[in-house]
Amino acid sequence: MIAGAAIRRSVIGMKPNRFARTIVTKITPYTRVLIQFSAHLCIQVMNIEPESLDAIDYRILKALSEDGRISDVALGEMINLSSTAVARRRRMLEETGVIEGYSARLSLKALGFAGTVVVMVELGSQAENILVEFEREVVKCPSVSFCGFVSGDTDFMILIHVSSLDEYDKIYREELSNLPHVSRIRSSFVLREVARRSNVPVIFERGKAGATGPRR
Structure with a gap:
């Protein structure tokens, strides 16, 4: 696929x-x-304007990027929000394409x-x-x-x-x-992996900078 x-x-x-x-x-x-994604969150910024996300949304995204299998109840306790509100926000993030999907991270x-x-x-x-x-x-x-x-x-x-x-x-x-149509191929072997991030920290810094309070 x-x-x-x-x-x-x-x-x-x-x-x-x-x-x-x-x-x-x-x-x-x-x-x-x-x-690779940590049980897997891929953030796509083309289907929704970043400005429409508030600080709570970014906290949800950060939590899901670290553990895609976390329940709405556990996530709500983590960010001080009801499980119903968490489920509603998660569904919105999925339907608008911000969250593209979930999958296991393979070693x-x-x-x-x-x-x-x-x-x-x-x-x-x-x-x-x-x-x-x-x-x-x-x-x-x-x-x-x-x-x-x-x-x-x-x-x-x-x-x-x-x-x-x-x-x-x-x-x-x-x-x-x-x-x-290939005229030249150059190959380089990676000797040591220095960093592998599923989602770069600057994504969640945007949430801190643009915090507007939770949507109801």
Whole structure:
């Protein structure tokens, strides 16, 4: 199942002026996306104006991002709100798309996928049909967990999780090297993971700055 797709290309022109955009965020049997969620909260800011959320909403979001299975009763006790009010707010956040869904956070290391490879791909051309053909084929690669169209001196960034160098060699030969219109591939192995956040703290700082009191 693909959770993200190509974003409208209304601004593709000269390379220095390109905007970063996500092409695919894909969950495979082996791996999860670049950002994993803690039993899983994904905040999407496109379906609702952030200004319409109050401090209580952000406290609910923070709690759910830490424990997506928490009950309305427990959540209400945590933020000093009735379970009925919590349920109403949670439903609103879900229906407006702020909360996209809930899922378990998988341990890649426990599943044998301790290695992370960042792959930078440069295409031979940036013509619209070339980009479309590449994007159509890259989403078919079962080992690709993330692919984004990026600015800078390359075209696409891909994230792959592997169990060994031999496995990446196999992925390179069978998947990456067969992608269309590729002129250059650069691969970097992550030596140490420094940070992995489901939702960055600045999201919840916005709630503190714009606190307006609870809605009834």
